Amino acid sequence: MKNILFTGLLALSSPIIAQDCFEMAGRDYRIEPDLLRAISFRESSWRPDAMNVVSNESYAVGMMQIHSQNFSHLAQFGITPGKLYRDPCMNIYTGAYYLAIAFKRWGYSWRAVGAYNSGFRETDVQEKKRQKYAREIQEIYVGIKKNAPPT
DSSP states (O other): OHHHHHHHHTTTTSSSOHHHHHHHHHHHHHHHHHHHHHHHHHHHHTTOOOOOSSSSSSEETTTTEEEEHHHHGGGGGTOOOHHHHHHHHHHHHHHHHHHHHHHHHOOHHHHHHHHHHOOSSHHHHHHHHHHHHHHHHHHHHHHHHHSSHHH
């Protein structure tokens, strides 16, 4: 999975519109691109410059709202908060990377989608947060699918 993140980031050396990045990240991580779009809409309303600051130590950046708790892990790939903020494609790929981790752990499920936002801690409170988030994503996802042009 780490190789996919690195390979995907190498492919992003030229500017690409974010829409293409949902397709590419979805293909590379075997995640339905509209699911990534739904998460991005919930997290940032598709705003590449979105920033959610809780404190100096706790904040999230970009379209997929990558949280600061992940920055030390991402540093091994050369991914910095600034790059995540300035490069929507890198942000989408990084969000897909973390969603793929949840799918690997819990299967391709709404519970895993909930873990994207609420983590893996096995408590009743966290499970309720996962379920709420998953319902919100599912609602957005269904809306995206209804408005998608026929293929």
